[in-house]
Amino acid sequence: MTGVSKKKTINPFSKKDLMWLAKEWKLKVSEIKDLLGVTGSSQIEVLENHLRKTGLWNK
Known part of the structure; x- marks a missing residue:
C-alpha cells in the first residue's frame, strides 16, 4: 500500500x-x-487483502 507507514501490524486495542x-x-x-x-x-x-477481495476498498 502506498503512502502508509512501514507498520506491518496494528494494535487492535490502541x-x-x-x-x-x-x-x-x-x-x-x-x-x-x-x-x-x-x-x-x-x-x-x-x-488490505480482505478489503480488496470484498470490494470495500477501491485504491
Whole structure:
C-alpha cells in the first residue's frame, strides 16, 4: 500500500492505531474493528487483502 507507514501490524486495542488506519483507508473506526474481527488478524497486509477481495476498498 502506498503512502502508509512501514507498520506491518496494528494494535487492535490502541485507539491511536485504529484512528490512524481509519483515516488512512477512509473508513470509520467501527468498520476497522469489524474488519479486525472478521479477519482475525491485525496484520495490515491481511486486512488490505480482505478489503480488496470484498470490494470495500477501491485504491
